[in-house]
Amino acid sequence: MTTEHARGPAAKVAIVTGGSRGLGRSTVLNLASRGVSSIFTYRANRTEAEKVVSLVEAEGQRAVALPLDTGRAETFGVFAGRAGEALAKLGAARFDYLVNNAGISHHAPFGQVTMEELDNLYNVHFKGVFFLTQRLLPLINDGGRIVNISSGLTRITFPGSAAYGSMKGAVEVLTRYLALELGPRRIAVNTVAPGAIATDFSGGMVRDNPEMNKRVAQSTALGRAGLPDDIGPMIAALLSDDNRWVNAQRIEVSGGMRI
Numbered sequence: 059m060t061t062e063h064a065r066g067p068a069a070k071v072a073i074v075t076g077g078s079r080g081l082g083r084s085t086v087l088n089l090a091s092r093g094v095s096s097i098f099t100y101r102a103n104r105t106e107a108e109k110v111v112s113l114v115e116a117e118g119q120r121a122v123a124l125p126l127d128t129g130r131a132e133t134f135g136v137f138a139g140r141a142g143e144a145l146a147k148l149g150a151a152r153f154d155y156l157v158n159n160a161g162i163s164h165h166a167p168f169g170q171v172t173m174e175e176l177d178n179l180y181n182v183h184f185k186g187v188f189f190l191t192q193r194l195l196p197l198i199n200d201g202g203r204i205v206n207i208s209s210g211l212t213r214i215t216f217p218g219s220a221a222y223g224s225m226k227g228a229v230e231v232l233t234r235y236l237a238l239e240l241g242p243r244r245i246a247v248n249t250v251a252p253g254a255i256a257t258d259f260s261g262g263m264v265r266d267n268p269e270m271n272k273r274v275a276q277s278t279a280l281g282r283a284g285l286p287d288d289i290g291p292m293i294a295a296l297l298s299d300d301n302r303w304v305n306a307q308r309i310e311v312s313g314g315m316r317i
Contacts, residue, residue: 071153072297073141073194074098075128076160078107080257081207084290085157086110090117092294097144097153099126099137099160120148128160128186129178134193142197152197155297156204158187158229165218176221183225188232201244203297206233210253210312226251230308237306246305250293253312255284279314288313 072089076082077098086096087110096114100107100123107123114121122144126137145153162182164175187206198204208230211223230249237247254274274283292311295301 070094070155071145071148071150072096072098072155072157073153074157074159075126075190076100078103078110078123081252081255081286081289081293082157082159083110084286085159085293086121086290087113087117088287088290088294089155089297090114090119090121092298093119094155094294094297095120095148097122097124097141097148099124099128101125101127101160122147126160128190129162129181131181131185131189134190137190138193138197141194145197152199153194154199154202156191156194156198156202157207157293157297158191158205159207160186161207164222166221167218168220171221179221179225183222184228184232187229191236195240198245204236204240204245204247205293205296206230206247206249208233208249208251208308210251210310210315212251212308213310214253214316233308234306241305246302248296248304248306249308250289250296251308251310251312252289253278253284253310253315255286255289257286274315277316278312279317282313284311284313 072094074082074086074096077086077096078100082098086098089096098121111121111123124140124144127133145151162178164179166175191204206229209223209226211219212227212230233247233249240247256271271283275281289311296304
């Protein structure tokens, strides 16, 4: 089942995983404000995906929402086929930007992490990013750009985040290898590492817990926790031609957290 609204052809198209909420939603909407249409994924909440499609349409751009569980790499071939069909609906043969944003949270002391939990994190945060990018390579334009979403937790240690932070660290290493190997196609690949952001991620831990929000604000140079719209515009800007020479970089967007 897909969700899409069609309007005249767009010059650029992005694929954004996890685009129905949080940072992904902000990214899709900020790309739309810059004239970029999107194919974005959602895991289960079709209603929220429909809302994002409508907001993109209000910006004069187009969006197609496709369901995808990024932890199930065996489904990526089917997804790539559906993405190709979605591109045709948008009047494009290929897409320009890939944002690997979809993720799951995890908090547990190192000694209590189970094999199943670690496998789930691996499947979504590393295996999913690795093989979805691989599967979509034939569809991305030469000269395109890829952004992999990491976390401030690869630089900052926080109790209970060993498993999650380690998987994001693997994504950062993968980013550099992709930048090297995709260089002949002029595809730039970078990592964006958000700090603590007030979303529903981790059960709304930063957004809904006043004490946690206060702790984040006190450890951040700019004096508050981050918001989704602190991140989406930055990603949209990084994907623009203004930043065409930025490649193989980890860019932390945290307001100066724990510096």
